[in-house]
Amino acid sequence: MPADPFRDPDRRPVLLVCFAAFFLLGALQALYGPAFPLFRARFDLALDEVSAVVSAQFLGAFASIAAAGLLIRLFGYQRLLVAGAASMAAGMLGVALAPAWWLLLACAFVAGVGFGLLNVTFNLLVALVYRPNAAPALNLVSAVFGVGAVVGPLLVAVSEPRYGVPFLLLSGATVVVLVLVARLRVPPVSTPAARTEPTAWGQVGAFVLFYFLYVSIEGGVAAWETEHLAPVFGATTAASFTSLYWGALTVGRFLAAPLSARVRPARMVLGASAGALLFLALAHYVHAAPYMYALVGLCIAPIFGTGLAWLTQAFPERAEQVTPIVMAAANLGPVVTAPLIGLAVARVGTGLVPTALTLLGVLLLTVVGGLYRRTAGRA
Template sequence: MRTLIARPGKAVRSDRSFSTPAIVASCVGFVLIGALQSLYGPALPALRQDFGLSPSGAGLALSAHFVGGVTGVLAFDRAFGRIGNRALLGTSYALMALGSVAFALSPSWPPALLGALVTGFGFGGIDYGLNQLFATGFGRRSPAMLNVLNAHFGIGAIAGPALIGLFGADRYPSVFTAFAVLAALLLIPLRGVRDRTPTATGGAPDDSDPAVRTTGAARRTAPLLAVFVVLYVLHVAVEAGVGGWEPTHLEAVGYSTTLAASATSVYWLMMTVGRFLVAPLTLRRSEPVIIAVSCAGMAVCLIAAALPGVAPYAYAGVGLFIAPIFPTGLPWLKRAVPAAQRAGALVIAASMVGGVAAGPVLGRTIELFEVRAVPVVLFVLAAVCLAATGWLAHATREPQGGSPRTP
């Protein structure tokens, strides 16, 4: 029989970092962070009206959320393994609860932005922290559990805009407050999380060692890692840009507020569906091929979104094609940049920069031109993603009888 590490009323198997209730709570946590990220876009019209904001000013809410997310990822990465897992996750949930309440109830825009920043900090801690714990906490079942966990992010991203569409953009404070209560309740099942995760054995050398960092091999990984960062920053900018500005663009070309919010939910739904659909394809096609097709399809759909008659359907296509890039790119990154043990944390944090920039950049574009320019700007970013993927595919291609190319 497997040894059980027990707490009163809780039990964690020796080969896991989570009890069953804690697994369920973690999946609910990913529903929560998916919903919180997707709420800002449908709430933008009400935010502009309540606080008298320009498009770029309102877009700062999503940017503040992502700035907090970057900080949360980096802070959790630094603290991981040094303090208890329950303390780290509990702090993240508490910050999400406090930030969401502050955003919902702030009487003026500066404290609302601070609330979005604090919410984002907790978001980043949960995003990176649970991914890291699930990656090491289930033994051979960890990859499957990671897929289950991240699927719940998509469920939350679908539910967020749907709730705004159901209750109305002007009721966004109630929705944020409800999610704050949920975040607070998720503190309870943390007793089922093992406080310390056993250190994995084997694998690549730790790039925190100065001797490893200064080797020629490590230096040669710099161009690869830099281009992976570009790919992740820009594709997340497209993802956040569509999620944040699709409702505004659709309303500007003649669609109702309810339909625009519902179309945004469909966009997030297609992202979730796309990740399920690509799973069997990864057994027959390489990561570079899948990501290249994804970037090309994303670019074509964004150009189509400039046509008002097909815009809602085109944005759904963007969701379908963009879906595989993040999860499919991580194993490619790990194989292509083996010297960078913490490359995954770097690209997750760097990718949030795309989310930080998407709000004000697109808002400024609207001010200089008009809202119809949004899909064209995002098309340019998708085209750069495609170029970056082509470069990476060439640089990491395995020659016959040899190892992967090194730039």
């Protein structure tokens, strides 16, 4: 049951502090898209320029996740958690107070570094503390991330036109998390046994592309929904619709926990990808788009966690090696696709947003379908 992780008092502090951290991670990730119109007004930016803040955030996360495996072995879990919280707090403070756009981008990169360190380190730590059955705890962590992502856009909406207020609030809350992780008891780093199974790197590459496209869609809807809807509904209402998307994503993650016990991971990811593509296509009708984007969130909710279970089944002897590679590459998705969408929207108009996202959905379903055929019978 999802409540089981709370029953062990020795492990409960790790999970509770992780909840606090992932609430803030979700809120931070969901802030940037709704704040696009405010950034543009404050710094006099074009559509293709404002998306650079998303790229900076995810590039920072990519760098820290890519290095996390080595850093954990060198410094341990606790030092990385402290460093991650400090980087994220400092970065968000800088975003709130930056007097120039280039400085804001640099601070978003720093916040992204902290985001990545907290994300990968807490995921690995919870998996270690709750093994051999960490799935209920990890599902709860993902759901709490979604709760934070619902709150983030609401903070932007109620703070308009002062874009810096939500970042200041989250920066202060992250300092509290920093104090908590500094006092947290964590296990020592374990050294994995040597593996002899050869790695099918072509299949690893397919999982990398799968996660690259998935994170591009998840972040793309959050980042561009406001721009797509603002001309029809107004900036404030459009920003609040982003919370509807994150709310559906969160509900879907709670529902995914019992459902994933009955449906094989590969089949569940394939069905979720197909559903997401359908509703992305239907989002071209702008008056229905807020609800179509919410249904996209509901569909993609199980993909990240269930995809990791699928990855583990496909590489039972190499999961520790390939998982950080896949997680790091996933963060490159918005780094690459957000500027491309920004350029296209700047030339054609905001009506192109659902078309660009639908194209990503087509690519995702194609890659997932190929992986499904290649791993048939194993996942």
